[in-house]
Amino acid sequence: MDIIVCIKRVPEVAEIDLQVDQTGKGIQEEGLVFGVNDWDNYAVEEAVRIKEKHGGKVTAITVGSEESEDVVRRALALGADEAAVVTDPQAEGSDAYAIAKVLAAAIKDIPYDIILTGALADDDSYAQVGATLAELLDIPHATLVTAIEIEDKQVKIKRELEGGMEEELAVATPALFTIQSGINEPRYVSIMGIRKVAKIEVAKHDLGALGLSPDQVGSAGSFITVEKIFPPPVGEGAQILEGSPDEVATKMMDIFQKGGVV
């Protein structure tokens, strides 16, 4: 069972006061910490678990800046066998469709039974790359996958539905699944573990090497271009309580009592 996992390097933005950059179409990256997209981490863990149980090879691939090598190195330390990074300044401004084209070109010579991606990315939350990639490769796909069980020639999976329901599907391989967080408990990747894979060579490709022309990627090769990024306008009705934790708690209890909540 050979598995390809597509992962993305994203900024950690929890509790950060994000600032829009000078172009108005991105965020200021200075001082931000980057890491693997949370959903992708579950996807890598799932791939390695399947390999540990059924054998085969796991390949981690990312499209992004040169720094993106960090996230595939981490995937190698987690248990992936091979890794590739596609880096090209011309790929900047790509939408999900263009990224899926790059990924499809990058994996065309790699044998696989299953492709896993995260269900969506922490940064832009499009949730489109997985499904688009499956269409480009002309293979079946399922999104928001919460369980995978390998059978002969097919895979039994569970998908998350609305209202707490799940559905179970049998999918013929090769197939692509976008992984929902919580499908497993990703293991810890130690610093020693990352040091141990330092000598494994990561394949590096630019667009030319993949046979892609500049007009197939970036904004030229995309359906969607970002026009503007901005914080949502401040709405009415929110009240921010100030003071020590004790004072804030007291004020909050007052509000609850006056409102008849408690």
Added chain:
Amino acid sequence: MDFLEKYELYACLQCGKCTGGCPVSLRAPLNIRSLMHEVLMGGSPEVALECPGLWDCTTCATCTLRCPRGLEPSELIVGLRGELVEQGNVPKTVIDALEGTFKHGNPWGKPRQKRTEWKEDIAVKVLPEEGEAEWLYFIGCAASYDPRLQGIPRILCRVFETAGVSFGILGTKESCCGNEIRRMGEEGLFEELREENTKNFNASGVKAIVTTSPHCFNTFSTEYELDGFQVLHYTQLLADLIKEGKVTFSHEVNKKVVYHDPCFLGKQHEVFDPPREILRAIPGLELLEFDRSRERSLCCEGGGGRMWAEGAGEGERNSEIRVKDAHEMGAEIIATACPFCLLTLEDGAKTTGLEEKVLIRDILELVAEAMGFDNV
């Protein structure tokens, strides 16, 4: 050197002094004497990795201090956790703490940019960018980020200011000291933190470091290689400032106060007297002693990564026992000098329903009262 030799397991007498003194063996499935034996007989750490009490150990080091052969059973626990870390098989809360430290420099995973929010409007020099100083004050992660603790470094800064101590901080360059990280078994991450902090210490231009936390104090003193640096816990420096007459108290604190010795300050470094000297110097304060005090102090269970690992122990927590003991002897306040002790004891005061009868305070909070500081 193999695992058995590294921890000198062949030398263990199986006398049981380690387990006899262990503060968690009565409430958790952890028997360190028997663990030493199991690993020795099994010939490798593998046999002990399933031990359910492995995350109960607080690395208070009572076992290590009591061992008649000079062995270090508490280090065996750290070694076993290290095996689990390398397998990736550690509790989720520990993963979050380790990844938070790797990414943001603190086990709570709070943004580095917010590391100096504790300062509020206090003016403190950042070294070396904003000048020179004699002392580097290392705030530590807990006091930097936890709202209950952020006032403590503010008080110490004001005390230094009053006493004319020349000091500065690393500001947002400060990273976790790594004491707890190492004890959760992440040796590689500890090495990276040590390297980064050492580089910043060297660049800061100081030759003396003072810490809020006994945990930072411990690792800087014994696990960093800080040639030519003096490292003190704040209680040591403050006791000296009081002796020299540079810190004086103008207000009475008419309370019965019992002092709780933090393990990483007391039993591990024998800093027993400076905290007591500070408390005795406060006018009006009546200092009481726990039956279990100084080297016999009962661990609060906040160390060794326990802030991020619940452990398997059941029943009454040590912090609850501590609060009840304090209440029975008529103490109105438990004073301590460690951020983790303060938080765990405060939890104990809440869960025993004694939070209004026994207050938990850092020594500095009583110092602030005695110096007449307002708004701290």
